Amino acid sequence: MSIYNSGSVTVKVGSASVTGNNTDFSTYVSVNDLFRLTDKSTFYEVAAINNATSLTLTSRYADSNEQTAVTTEHIATTNSATRVYSGTLDHTPVIQNYVVITASNERYTDDGAGNLTGSPTGSGSVDYDTGAWSITQNATYAASVNITASYYYGNTLTAMPYQIVRDFTPH
Numbered sequence: 001m002s003i004y005n006s007g008s009v010t011v012k013v014g015s016a017s018v019t020g021n022n023t024d025f026s027t028y029v030s031v032n033d034l035f036r037l038t039d040k041s042t043f044y045e046v047a048a049i050n051n052a053t054s055l056t057l058t059s060r061y062a063d064s065n066e067q068t069a070v071t072t073e074h075i076a077t078t079n080s081a082t083r084v085y086s087g088t089l090d091h092t093p094v095i096q097n098y099v100v101i102t103a104s105n106e107r108y109t110d111d112g113a114g115n116l117t118g119s120p121t122g123s124g125s126v127d128y129d130t131g132a133w134s135i136t137q138n139a140t141y142a143a144s145v146n147i148t149a150s151y152y153y154g155n156t157l158t159a160m161p162y163q164i165v166r167d168f169t170p171h
Contacts, residue, residue, distance in 0.1 A: 004028040004164040011037065013066040013154030014093035014128060020053040021159065029055060029164050038161040046164070060096065060128070066155040067095055075133070076147040078103060080140055089131035091153035099126050101135055103147040108135050110151075 007022030018035065026049055034043040035057060047058040068091070076085045099110035101124065108116035108124050116124035116135060124135030133149070
C-alpha cells in the first residue's frame, strides 16, 4: 500500500468534486484509488482524474457537521394561470434527501435521486450541484401563494490535508 498526499484539497460537502492545490493527481492517482481527508475516517473511491488539480469521487462527499440549513427561502409566487414553476436555489451544493418545497397545501419532498414528489399531488426535480429546481402542480391557485424551499447545503472545506491510498488490497 502506498499513500499520496502532496499539497492540499478543497472539498464541497455534498459534491463529488475535489480540487487540489499543488497536487499532481494525473500522475499519482488512479481510478478506484481511495480518497479521504486526513482527519476523517471515511474513504471515498476515485471515479475520475480530470487533471493534475481536479478529481471526481464515485459518491458525494458527506459530513453532517459541515452542512448549513436553509429553513425558509422564498423561491417563487404562484398565480392563477400557471402550474409549472422553476428556479435556482441560492446555495449549492444541495444535500441529497433534505429538500422540501412548499406551496400552500402542496409539499414536495426530495427522494435522494433528484426527484421531488408532491403531496397530495404533483412532481418536480432538483439538481444538487446547480440548485436548479422545478415543480409541476396538478392544480392552480385562485390567489397568489408564496413557494418556499427548506434544505441543507454543503460548506466548503479549504486547504485540507488528505490522503490517496494506492495499491491497496480490499478485504
